[in-house]
Amino acid sequence: MKNILVTLCLCTGISNVSEAQNVLLINNATIVSPERDDARADQNILIEDGRIIKISTDAISVGASHKVIDAAGKFLTPGIMDSHVHVSSVPGLGFPGEAKPEMYPDLLKVYFKQQPRSFLYHGVTQVLDPNPGMSKEYFVNAPLHPDYMRCEVITAPGTFPFVEKPQEVAVKLFPYYVIEENPKELVDGQLSASDRTPQKMVSEIAQSGASCVKLYFEDGYGEDSQWAMMDAKTLIEIDAAAKEHGLLVLAHANELEMQKAALDAGVDIIAHGMWNWAGANSEQGVPDKVAETLNRIMADNVGYMASQMIIEGLGKLMLDQSINDPEFKKVVPAELIEWFKTDDAKWFREEVRLGFGSDISPEEVAEIFLYVIAKRGRRAMMHLYNSGYSLLLGSDFPGSQTFANQPGLTSFRELELMADAGVSLRDVMAAATINNAKQFSIDDDYGTVTEGKIANLLILNKNPFDDVKAWNDIDKVILHGQEHDRDEFLASAN
Numbered sequence: 001m002k003n004i005l006v007t008l009c010l011c012t013g014i015s016n017v018s019e020a021q022n023v024l025l026i027n028n029a030t031i032v033s034p035e036r037d038d039a040r041a042d043q044n045i046l047i048e049d050g051r052i053i054k055i056s057t058d059a060i061s062v063g064a065s066h067k068v069i070d071a072a073g074k075f076l077t078p079g080i081m082d083s084h085v086h087v088s089s090v091p092g093l094g095f096p097g098e099a100k101p102e103m104y105p106d107l108l109k110v111y112f113k114q115q116p117r118s119f120l121y122h123g124v125t126q127v128l129d130p131n132p133g134m135s136k137e138y139f140v141n142a143p144l145h146p147d148y149m150r151c152e153v154i155t156a157p158g159t160f161p162f163v164e165k166p167q168e169v170a171v172k173l174f175p176y177y178v179i180e181e182n183p184k185e186l187v188d189g190q191l192s193a194s195d196r197t198p199q200k201m202v203s204e205i206a207q208s209g210a211s212c213v214k215l216y217f218e219d220g221y222g223e224d225s226q227w228a229m230m231d232a233k234t235l236i237e238i239d240a241a242a243k244e245h246g247l248l249v250l251a252h253a254n255e256l257e258m259q260k261a262a263l264d265a266g267v268d269i270i271a272h273g274m275w276n277w278a279g280a281n282s283e284q285g286v287p288d289k290v291a292e293t294l295n296r297i298m299a300d301n302v303g304y305m306a307s308q309m310i311i312e313g314l315g316k317l318m319l320d321q322s323i324n325d326p327e328f329k330k331v332v333p334a335e336l337i338e339w340f341k342t343d344d345a346k347w348f349r350e351e352v353r354l355g356f357g358s359d360i361s362p363e364e365v366a367e368i369f370l371y372v373i374a375k376r377g378r379r380a381m382m383h384l385y386n387s388g389y390s391l392l393l394g395s396d397f398p399g400s401q402t403f404a405n406q407p408g409l410t411s412f413r414e415l416e417l418m419a420d421a422g423v424s425l426r427d428v429m430a431a432a433t434i435n436n437a438k439q440f441s442i443d444d445d446y447g448t449v450t451e452g453k454i455a456n457l458l459i460l461n462k463n464p465f466d467d468v469k470a471w472n473d474i475d476k477v478i479l480h481g482q483e484h485d486r487d488e489f490l491a492s493a494n
């Protein structure tokens with residue numbers, strides 16, 4: 001019987017459906033996918049058991065019980081991948097395990113319940129989390145959540161970020177820390193360095209199923225340099241072991257000298273934009289010494305995430321009106337919004353402000369972030385882009401303990417900032433889809449609307465090649481072939 005059906009299909013162009021359990025047919029969609037310059041109108045897409053089986057302009061028939069969507073006038077795109085989010089870090093509070101979040105267990109509970117839904121509300125169907133912390137189980141055990149990939153952090157006592165936390169917290173947050181040959185700080189109860197060599201830690205990370213190793217190149221925020229860095233020997237050993245295990249190395253680095261150090265260590269991806277230029281400046285474009293390092297990023301084919309929302313989130317943290325952002329209500333539980341308005345929620349704003357001096361106002365600090373630091377990051381990104389280099393969507397959500405960045409919304413706004421800076425809408429889409437899929441070698445499954453790939457797709461009301469805001473005008477989110485109305489994911493529907 002099956003053979004007859006197949007023959008019939010070849011003759012008439014009408015395909016019949018096998019006994020697949022979960023079938024979804026999308027009719028009359030306009031496909032907008034990053035590998036093509038033009039949209040393809042009037043496409044019918046058959047999805048079976050979570051994968052795209054067939055794309056055709058010919059009619060496709062399915063059984064009477066199967067779900068059919070008429071997408072006439074709508075746009076079908078790949079789901080968004082944000083390759084730099086921290087699902088354990090709670091906006092306004094930080095990573096559970098640290099003192100502040102532990103004071104608000106009820107808020108953590110409502111936040112973690114809504115968070116994966118907020119990503120889906122914004123069409124983020126894949127995330128990569130470079131520092132999973134201790135709360136990723138809430139995310140991966142949620143009934144619906146974006147596909148989750150992770151790196152694991154390697155740090156060393158006495159270096160950032162280990163050095164920034166009380167030791168008993170650091171050893172829990174960074175279970176794969178290494179003991180260097182000449183440790184910069186001793187760890188209580190740590191007997192032997194031979195148990196914590198780079199080779200051993202990388203091997204354990206590979207066995208845990210992670211996709212990558214994250215290293216921190218940070219000797220102090222901004223122009224500061226109070227923290228030691230891991231020895232070059234340690235970094236070389238980590239890089240060699242990672243290559244041996246097929247793991248990518250992703251670097252936290254946002255300052256000129258730190259990005260240079262990351263390149264020296266052979267990293268594969270720089271997960272931050274370069275917004276600190278070590279005192280250099282220029283009227284327009286980037287100064288020569290910044291250009292030199294950015295050019296090296298391109299020559300070495302190192303992935304680049306501009307992560308502009310980190311600075312945006314710090315700037316908006318300073319401004320009272322940020323809390324009235326109408327988009328928050330859609331993705332943030334009401335209890336959290338109420339808490340953000342309290343005096344206690346201003347702790348991080350005050351900490352950041354004091355970093356700029358005791359007599360500076362929050363509004364002045366906001367200006368520095370939003371108009372001075374952000375501009376440098378944008379120019380660095382555009383130097384790469386204007387040289388023809390591909391960008392990766394990585395928002396670093398939430399980027400800090402700011403409340404101004406919220407799940408999913410931050411990924412969308414990162415795309416908006418790219419478009420505002422002059423990245424073409426086609427390249428904005430590529431950054432959010434195929435570039436990330438290729439970077440992490442998952443492009444057989446993700447990144448384009450193509451037969452054989454996982455059906456993590458979006459149906460948009462507008463064409464994202466016409467307007468970046470189309471990414472915030474989502475009709476349906478399709479996750480592994482299951483269709484969901486966007487509004488199912490509203491915080492108020494939870």
Ligand SMILES: [Zn+2]
Nearest residue numbers: 084086130396
């Ligand atoms: Zn990060």
